[in-house]
Amino acid sequence: MESPDSSKAESRSGGVVGILAFAGIVAAITQTLVVPLIGELPTLLDTSASNASWVITATLLAAAVATPVAGRLGDMYGKRRMLLISLIPLIVGSVVCALSSSVIPMITGRGLQGLGMGVVPLGISLLRDVVPAEKLGSSIAIMSASMGVGGALGLPFSAAIAENASWRVLFWVVAVLAFAVATLIWFVVPAGKENTAAGSFDLLGAAGLGVALVCLLLGVSKGADWGWGSGTTLGLLGTAVVVLLAWGWWELRTREPLVDLRVTARPQVLMTNAASILVGFAMYAQSLVVPQLLQLPEATGYGLGQSMLAMGLWMAPAGLMMMVMSPIGAKLSAASGPKVTLTVGALIISLGYGISLPMIGTDSPWGLLAATIVANTGVGFAYGAMPALIMSAVPQSETASANSFNTLMRSIGSSVSAAVIAVVLAQMTTDFAGFALPSEDGFRAAMLIGCGVALAAAALAFFIPVPKTAAQPEPGTAPQATSEAAESETESESEVKA
Structure with a gap:
């Protein structure tokens, strides 16, 4: 017979998994948010189609750079703490986008939203600390699936609002959802295990990986527009290779690397x-x-x-x-x-x-x-x-x-x-x-x-x-x-x- 304490602990862990999955859903909705607006962005922001495409590219680049950094900081200073910190730019970025009337503020806001995309790997990692071992496998699966649910809900949700209300509502809704996630994490989700020997953050490694990823993903994502044989595309891809090699050399020699190769x-x-x-x-x-x-x-x-x-x-x-x-x-x-x-x-x-x-x-x-x-x-x-x-x-x-x-x-x-x-x-x-x-x-x-x-x-x-x-x-x-x-x-x- 199950004891009241074990039943209470199981219920609490179920609530934690639900909150972290909710965080993943909000992150996925954020990524698909502007899909219904792609064709209208040049008109809405009074800019060219090529400039408007940066509204999507900015989120991709910011997320790529922020995700490994957020993971390392989560290991050093606590995953729950970094979850809360990651939600701040997501909220601020959503508000900036909602108030934007030109392309530069919109790109800035979308970049800030991208900085919050580390919530999913951080949430999965936190499960290892706070969920009973026998529930960990199913909890990881649910948390991982939250990205699919967010994508599934995000597209019709965004399309419905874009067709029937102001596009700004999309960003206000995400800001409210992200704030709700942060509140739930603050009051319900436990801190997990602290790393008592946090060490120092590999700032040079983070900068090197950031430069390499920006060059790589920018070359890959914009290569079709710029031409795969253009000097810009080839220069970016070549720079990515050189910087990645130098970054790998550094990571193998520093005592506390950003990524333990x-x-x-x-x-x-x-x-x-x-x-x-x-x-x-x-x-x-x-x-x-x-x-x-x-x-x-x-x-x-x-x-x-x-x-x-x-x-x-x-x-x-x-x-x-x-x-x-x-x-x-x-x-x-x-x-x-x-x-x-x-x-x-x-x-x-x-x-x-x-x-x-x-x-x-x-x-x-x-x-x-x-x-x-x-x-x-x-x-x-x-x-x-x-x-x-x-x-x-x-x-x-x-x-x-x-x-x-x-x-x-x-x-x-x-x-x-x-x-x-x-x-x-x-x-x-x-x-x-x-x-x-x-x-x-x-x-x-x-x-x-x-x-x-x-x-x-x-x-x-x-x-x-x-x-x-x-x-x-x-x-x-x-x-x-x-x-x-x-x-x-x-x-x-x-x-x-x-």
């Missing part, structure tokens, strides 16, 4: 991060293709002529499926290990792409709905498994930074996906009423690429070397003990030799 180089962590890049690519490719197919005119022969709001509603069930399937993925991880769940998830993503191919060119959106539901089921499995694999292979003192680095790998995969799919669709076009639109063959090629990348992710996941002691982990417990014991043993041997 020796831990990151452990086969389990390294291959999980590599698989994360591929999963991020595969996840994002279908989210670029399906909305276009739904919205293109029916007269093209393959477009379905849906409005922005209708498109968002057709896409919503796929995102919600991530949350529905997360408990099943957690049970599979508990029974067979997160490596199996990641492999199965990637295979399911590839199956979703396979289902989508015969559905392109039909006159019904139901086939695409089925394909996105299947693909996002796989994404839910994979996104729940990756943090579990990472946390079972790193010391508890590096949980947040390792998780944030894994999140960064997924973001890089998504950015590369956007660039590759954009090139494919731009090269394979058809003339429609004097306009060049992506052709049916172009969409099929994009889906085939997504399918192939998902299969590659499954193959890589299958070969991730997981020690037998960590094959069926309660993430972050036994492997952590093993890691700490090994470190302790190494220190003892050093003392003896000395």
Whole structure:
């Protein structure tokens, strides 16, 4: 019979998971917030289309730089504290955007919002400290799935407000939601384990990684507009490579690095991060293709002529499926290990792409709905498994930074996906009423690429070397003990030799 104390503790941990998942949903809504406004931004902000595109790019760049920094600071000074600090620029940025009437303040506000995107990896890492071991796997899966739920709700929510009210309402709503998250975290979520030996922050490492990521993602995201052979694009990509090499040299030599590359180089962590890049690519490719197919005119022969709001509603069930399937993925991880769940998830993503191919060119959106539901089921499995694999292979003192680095790998995969799919669709076009639109063959090629990348992710996941002691982990417990014991043993041997 369950004691009242254990029941109370379980209820409290359930509330904590719910609040952190809510934080993830708000972060995801923030990312999709301006999608319905893309076509109108030049008019709304009295600027050119190329300048308006920075409203999206600024968030991507700020999030890429802030995520690993927030993770390291979370390990040093407390994950709950950094969660609250990360929500401040998210709230302020939302208010700045809501009050903007020109492009510079809007880009500034969106950049501030991007600084708050570290809440998801921080929240997942905090679970390791505050949730009972037996509930950790399912809690990680729910928290990971919150991004899908936020994306599912964000698109129709944003479209509905954009069509029926002032676009400024979108940002005021996000500001209120972020403030509500901060209030709940302040009053309900416990602090977790403090790192008594916080050490010093690697400022030079943070600056180097920031410069490298900005150059890399800027070159990848804007290469199609500037030209892949242009001096600007090649210069940015070349600078990214040089700075990354210098950054890696520094991180291996400094005593307290921003990212512990020796831990990151452990086969389990390294291959999980590599698989994360591929999963991020595969996840994002279908989210670029399906909305276009739904919205293109029916007269093209393959477009379905849906409005922005209708498109968002057709896409919503796929995102919600991530949350529905997360408990099943957690049970599979508990029974067979997160490596199996990641492999199965990637295979399911590839199956979703396979289902989508015969559905392109039909006159019904139901086939695409089925394909996105299947693909996002796989994404839910994979996104729940990756943090579990990472946390079972790193010391508890590096949980947040390792998780944030894994999140960064997924973001890089998504950015590369956007660039590759954009090139494919731009090269394979058809003339429609004097306009060049992506052709049916172009969409099929994009889906085939997504399918192939998902299969590659499954193959890589299958070969991730997981020690037998960590094959069926309660993430972050036994492997952590093993890691700490090994470190302790190494220190003892050093003392003896000395």
